[in-house]
Amino acid sequence: MTTNVSNLQIDAEQLWNDIHDTAQFGATAKGGVKRLTLTAEDEQVRDWFRAACTAAGCEVHVDTLGTIYAIRPGRDMTLEPIGIGSHLDTQPTGGKYDGILGTLAALEVVRTLNRAEIETERPICIVNWTNEEGSRFAPAMMASAVYAGDFTTEDILERRDADGVSVGDALDAIGYRGSEPVGQIRLNSFVELHIEQGPILEAENKTIGVVDHGQGIIWYDGKITGFASHAGATPMPLRRDALAALSEVVLKVEELALAHGPHAVGTIGEVTIANPSRNVIAGDLAFTMDLRSPDSATLDALDRELGAAVAAIAARRRVDIALERVWRKEPTHFNAALVDAVEQATGRLGYSHRRVTSGAGHDACNLSAVMPAAMIFVPCKDGVSHNELEDATQADCAAGANVLLHTVISLAGVAK
C-alpha cells in the first residue's frame, strides 16, 4: 500500500488508449461508433471488458438482463460495494465517449488502485448497464430502471426491437443472459462519470461539472387543428393557420422556459404538417414538446403557465390545440453527501469546476431513487453527443477519471 494516496492519478494514456481501442467494436467511417445494445459489436466490447476486469483482479457477475458487475474486493466483504461505471452501448450514429468514458474510467480506477496497492475498506463494483441508449429496445436506461424497481425483469425480457427480436433472445444470442437476478448485487452507492452532452462547461472553461440535480421531464404529444385553405385565395384575417399557431406556441415555450431560468428548458423538436404544400395553409399538424426543470414546483409552474398560454393562443386564432401528456419524470436530487464528496475530490485535485444539472437522463438518475448516487461531468466539444462528431480531450477525460478515483477512495475508505 502506498502512503501517498492524495497524489494518486490514473494513467491518462492508458484510459485514452482503452477508449480508442474499444472504439473499433462498431467503428463507423466518420469516426464514431455504432454499437447497439446486445448486438455482435456489443458482444465484442463486452468480451473485451470482461477479460480486462478479470485481468484487473475483479470477480465478474452477469445478471439476467446482461448487466456486468466486476467486483474488486474490499477489506470488509460484509460491506456493500461502491458502484462506479456507466454503459458501453451507443446510439446508431454514436460517439466514442458517451457511456464509454464512465465505464472504462471505472476500470482504470481499479487498475490504479491495484498499481498503488491500495486496499479499500469497502469493495468496489464496476458496472456496465445494459441498454442505456434505448435505440434498439425501449425504454432507455432499461437495466437500471429494473434495478430501481420501475419495471420487472420479465416485462423487459419480452420487449422487442424493430425486427421483433426480444431482449431475452438477444441476450441469449450473444451469451449474456446471466443467472443472477437483477438487484442481487447490492450496491452501497453509485458514482457515474459522463461527458456533459451540453455546452456549459466548455462555454465557461470549466474542467469538471459536479452534478447535483437531474432534470424533471414532462413530454407532450400535441396536435393543432386549424383549416387548410388556399394560400393565394384566403385573406389573412380569415385564416386558421395551424403553423402560425404553432409558431406562437414555440416562442411561448422559449419565453416561459427563460422566465423560469436558469435551469428550466423547453423544446419543440418535431413538427409534421398533414399533406403539406407550398400553396396550402397548414390545416393540421402534430408536434412534440419537452419541458424540463430540476425543481418539481418550477416544472409544475412552467407546465401550468404554458397550458394557459396555449389555450389563449388557440382561442385567439380559432384553432384547436390538444396536448396529451405522455411522460412525467420527477427531478433527480443527487445525494448531498456524495455530491459534496465529488466536489471535495475535485477541489483537492485543483480542477476548475461548477455545480451543474444533468439535462439528459442517466443510469445514475434511475439509481438515485434507491441509493445515494452522484455524477461527474467533463466537457465535450460544442456540447455535441449522440453524434459521430462527439469529442472530448484526453486531459478532460483523465481529470474526470481522477475525480472518480478520489471520490471512490473517500467513499470506500482506505483500509488501515
Added chain:
Amino acid sequence: MTTNVSNLQIDAEQLWNDIHDTAQFGATAKGGVKRLTLTAEDEQVRDWFRAACTAAGCEVHVDTLGTIYAIRPGRDMTLEPIGIGSHLDTQPTGGKYDGILGTLAALEVVRTLNRAEIETERPICIVNWTNEEGSRFAPAMMASAVYAGDFTTEDILERRDADGVSVGDALDAIGYRGSEPVGQIRLNSFVELHIEQGPILEAENKTIGVVDHGQGIIWYDGKITGFASHAGATPMPLRRDALAALSEVVLKVEELALAHGPHAVGTIGEVTIANPSRNVIAGDLAFTMDLRSPDSATLDALDRELGAAVAAIAARRRVDIALERVWRKEPTHFNAALVDAVEQATGRLGYSHRRVTSGAGHDACNLSAVMPAAMIFVPCKDGVSHNELEDATQADCAAGANVLLHTVISLAGVAK
C-alpha cells in the same frame, strides 16, 4: 331569333346534371373526382365533352397539346371568337366544380343561345385547356402558358410525370394529340367562370365575384441552419434553435402581409426538420414561402421588408437563413373593359356582387398577357377546393353561368 335577350337564362338543372353526370368519370368514394390530366378518366370526360359540343352545333378542334376548342359560328366568321371555358382535369383528391363549372357552363351558354335561336356577330369558342392542375405534369396551366408564349410546345411535350411518361406519349395514349398548332385558333378575348377557392364571397354573402386582378406571386425555398443539440442539456440562452427562428419568420410573414392588406397574403405551408427527435433541438430545417399581392410594387415592398426582417432574425438568433427565390409571377390586371362587361351583366341580372382578386392562378391569368381576359367567381362552401369536400350550390353555379352568358352576348354582339 328571340326578341327577349335581356331575360335569357341558362338551364340551371341541365348545368347541374352535367356537372354531376360527368363527375362519374374518376368519381371517388368520398364524393370527389380524381381525374388527372391525360388519363383514361380524362379521356372519358373529353369524349363526353366533344360529343356534347358537337351535338350543340359546334365545330371541334384539338391542338397539339390536346386543348379542345369547340366553335359556335357567328354571323361574321372573319372575326375572332370570344373564348369561354376552363378545364376538366382535377387534383388527385379534387372536387366536382374546380374548372368543371367553367367548362360545362360555357357549353350550357352555347346551348342556351341555340334554344333561344340567337345568332351572335362573333363566333364563340368553348375551350377545355389541357393540364390546368399540374398534378401529373408540371407546370400547372401548361397549355394556356404555351398559348401565351411562356413555353414552347416542344418543351412541354417532353415533360414527364412521376412514372416517366411524357406529355406527348400521354396525349397519344388517349388519342388527344391534335394536328393544329397551339395558337392557330385565335381568340378575341377570354372569359372564365370559376369557383372562388376562397372564403370572401361566402363570408360577405355575395353571389358573384367580379375578378379584376390576379395575385402576383413570389415563391421561396428556405433553409435554416442552427445547431442540433440536446433538449435537456442545452440552456436556453446557448441555443441556436432553427424551429424557434422559423417561428419568428412565420409570424413576421403574417404581420407584414397584414400590414400590406387587404390583398397581400403570405404563407409558410411546408416545414421539414432534418432528423427530428423530441429531445433534440432542431438544427436544420427546410421550408417554403409563398408571397402574393395583386400590385407589383406592394409585392416588392413585402418581399423587401421580409428580407430585412429575416436577416435580423438570423443575426439575433445566430442561425443562417437562406432564401432562394424559385418563382416570380407578375400580377394580372384583367382587361378593364371586360371586367366592366362582367360587372354590368351581373348588375343587370340583379345578383349581389363585389370586385375580388384571384388568389389562385388560372388559365385566364396566363391568357390575360396576350388578349383581353376576365373572370367570374361564384362562392364555394367554406372556401374549400382541391378537396373532395369542395361544394357549391346549384343557384350559385347557375348565377355564374348566367353572368357568363350575358357577358358573352355583350362581347360577341347579337346579329341584327
